[in-house]
Amino acid sequence: MNILPLKIHNLSYSVNGNNILNNINILSDEKKITIIAGNNGSGKSTLLKILHGLIEIPDNIIKWGDYSIKNVKDNQTMVFQTPILLNRTTYENLNYVANKKNITEKNYVQKIIEKLNIKDIANVNTRYISGGERQKVSIAMAIIGDPKIIFLDEPTSQLDPVYKNEIENIIKNLSDLNVKIFMTSHDVSQINRIGKEIIFLDNGNVIYQNSVTKFFNEKHCSLINNYMNYG
Ligand SMILES: Nc1ncnc2c1ncn2[C@@H]1O[C@H](COP(=O)(O)OP(=O)(O)OP(=O)(O)O)[C@@H](O)[C@H]1O
Numbered sequence: 001m002n003i004l005p006l007k008i009h010n011l012s013y014s015v016n017g018n019n020i021l022n023n024i025n026i027l028s029d030e031k032k033i034t035i036i037a038g039n040n041g042s043g044k045s046t047l048l049k050i051l052h053g054l055i056e057i058p059d060n061i062i063k064w065g066d067y068s069i070k071n072v073k074d075n076q077t078m079v080f081q082t083p084i085l086l087n088r089t090t091y092e093n094l095n096y097v098a099n100k101k102n103i104t105e106k107n108y109v110q111k112i113i114e115k116l117n118i119k120d121i122a123n124v125n126t127r128y129i130s131g132g133e134r135q136k137v138s139i140a141m142a143i144i145g146d147p148k149i150i151f152l153d154e155p156t157s158q159l160d161p162v163y164k165n166e167i168e169n170i171i172k173n174l175s176d177l178n179v180k181i182f183m184t185s186h187d188v189s190q191i192n193r194i195g196k197e198i199i200f201l202d203n204g205n206v207i208y209q210n211s212v213t214k215f216f217n218e219k220h221c222s223l224i225n226n227y228m229n230y231g
């Protein structure tokens with residue numbers, strides 16, 4: 001299943017007459033990590049939710065290769081900006097997702113727990129775990145079933161440098177295993193470290209799309225300059 005290129009054709013989205021995304025056009029053939037950047041309220045989470053299929057739009061606007069969003073639904077997962085977990089242990093949360101995906105492999109959840117280095121909290125109710133641990137558990141949930149695409153909405157915001165590094169490594173490893181990653185980030189040094197392509201939104205418009213290397217070597221408008229200087 002070849003899910004690239006991603007083609008978004010004239011995507012607009014509004015709620016109660018407020019335009020949140022304005023006539024977005026994106027063509028991306030990037031296999032590695034694509035970063036969605038932009039100021040607060042620029043439409044990043046909304047765009048990810050549309051790509052994820054949580055917000056529904058007409059079929060012909062977005063294509064993954066020859067496939068529609070519905071065709072790729074079972075091959076993609078999303079880690080939300082505010083992770084939602086069940087009021088149960090980490091293990092039970094992961095097991096719930098594995099069951100929902102009909103995974104019967106023995107010790108599958110245990111392997112995921114080891115991979116994400118979350119053994120210590122496996123039997124703790126997720127309501128007691130820290131913010132960074134929540135991020136890790138939700139990434140663990142997202143990789144169950146080996147999706148081809150993972151959307152991560154600010155997966156390292158509010159994390160200390162050690163956790164951030166750990167999660168960046170997990171994301172890079174996924175990308176090296178050919179998982180297509182779309183993630184939002186406000187962290188300019190992070191964009192430089194792990195991003196390969198960047199799509200910059202302002203007020204619901206795509207104002208820049210290019211390789212991260214070019215992004216850091218080009219002259220920009222004051223809005224992007226400010227973002228780069230203070231991010
Ligand atoms: N269902 C909705 N109803 C009304 N307004 C909405 C709705 N969803 C999003 N918005 C508005 O659309 C704009 C874009 O929201 P979005 O969450 O996509 O921004 P963002 O770029 O992810 O911001 P942040 O960096 O703060 O996470 C915001 O102004 C938000 O208030």
Ligand SMILES: [Mg+2]
Pocket residue numbers: 044045046081153
């Ligand atoms: Mg957001």
